[in-house]
Amino acid sequence: MVARVTVLTCQWLMGPCKVNIVDLPNGESWDSGVFVEKCQYLEESKCVGVCTNTCKLPTQTFFKDYMGVPLLMEPNFKDYSCQFKFGVAPPEDDGNVNEPCLETCSIAGRRKIVSGECPMS
Template sequence: MKALGVVGGSGAPVPVVCSSVRNHRFRVSFSSSPSSGPKTVEQVGIAAPKSEYKPGVFDDLFLNLFRNKLVQEVGWDSEKPGYDGLIEVANRLMMKGTTNTATVEAAVRILRSLFPPYLLELYKMLIVPIGGGKIAAMMVARVTVLTCQWLMGPCKLNSVDLPDGISCSSGVYVERCKYLEESKCVGICTNTCKFPTQSFFKDHMGVPLLMEPNFGDYSCQFKFGVLPPLDDTIVKEPCLEACPNASQRRTVARNIDITACPKT
């Protein structure tokens, strides 16, 4: 059994316990004090949200902040309000990039601009080294659930297998990604969300991340603490039937092969 210490809000160390079970997997649990005994993630109130997400008081703030940063990068804004306008600006970001790499780099700049200066570097220096990076991975998973449902829809914490064989609650399962469902585009998903988000967390926060979107049911699995493969087969995903960009291409040129998304 391993006990990893982190500092709680009161200044006292809060042990994080990874205990092995019969099949050599591990369970992560928290306790507020050494004498209170271990508590599971669900017991400390960081459980997965309900299947129906109700917008919170800060959701409009998060949406407007993200949209403003997106508009600054693109240099254009949609006339549509709210989430519909956000999707149109995201589509413009993808179409503006001369290459997929340029689009991914632009999206990474947007993500970096959402954080105060030096915060990301401090996280890498002070938090990531604790417990071999597991604490940092679990922390960002919880922050993702708490702050990103306005963008993705209902999501919940779950356990993922890390490269060292340990299973920790550093996963986030998105039941049906609103961003993918509304954009209806593989290219927008991969080049303005999946690849830049993976790059942002690894390069600027020091936390490896693998995102596994499912284009069949629009779900997505985040695996914090897991490196993405060097050769990601997602780039071979075909366009969705409902993709508006593919539909435009069908109208303009009937003979174009659209089995592969032009932006993947």
Template sequence: MKPLALLRPLTISSAPSNPLFQPQSLPQKHAFRVLCSSFDSKPIQDGYTAAKPDNNKPGILDDLFLNLFRNKMVQVRILISLFPPFLLELYRILIAPIGGGKIAATMVARVTALSWQWLMGKCTINSVDLPDGTSCRSGVFVERCKYLEESKCIGICINTCKLPTQAFFKDYMGVPLLMEPNFTDYSCQFRFGVLPPLPEDDISLKEPCLEICRNATRRRKVAGDMDVPHCPKA
């Protein structure tokens, strides 16, 4: 029986008892793969970092505004997502043509004044002159726009608020809208039922930078306190 005892360690069931033949666990393999991938990608990352210029590095908020909200269609899609499906289409087909568009413009003005004060600040309904020579209470006056005051940039106001909002109401609700921001006292006048002018005729797109704009302050220092003709981001 002794020869059988000598052959017993060579059986398959006794192989795991030897630490040299124990397989590695899955977490060890995963950690090893992660470690190897990190070593392989480090030279690429270092080279990419070295190729970047050290000056004018954008911050987190700059990337957020420029990459996500600067595209006008992105902002329009955000506005569309706030409404239930088919509601905008039904409003444009059924409500917008009634009364020459005055009823739809009045309804939109009241909803805007009630539901968007958290973003713009205090709003009031007022009368505006329509292209046909009549007046209608389809205007919304923002006393001091918090969005403009906090952003401190005409370009952000134009590209992420004025132009997308005008396009949204005209294209998806059938209500023309002209927004007239005042960059002196930060007020804004909404004129529902009034078509906006062409971009080359819109004076809002030709306004100079705000005095509180940090980038404009840097440009004035570099240019020797010369006035910037208009906001480069508008």
């Protein structure tokens, strides 16, 4: 049900999305996923850090802490899609958190010049 509500209420922020089937940790498959075809938030920011720190991590925390639903979000930084998996907890060592900056990120370019941080992909 959370997936259906997300599709109905969040397209203004994320863009076109649809409910899809995800595999849960217990081996079952449910219609508890949301596939965002091209996330407008990521496409506009073109920034891994903005996506991860102002969308992915806070959204996962919100659903876990306030809705009681584990959520794993898997942004694809190549095509700007994103897979939401309601009912799946994020792993302790989430690889998306350590993704390098995108070459198209204007913030990364400035940070690299100033401090040498934010390695490009």
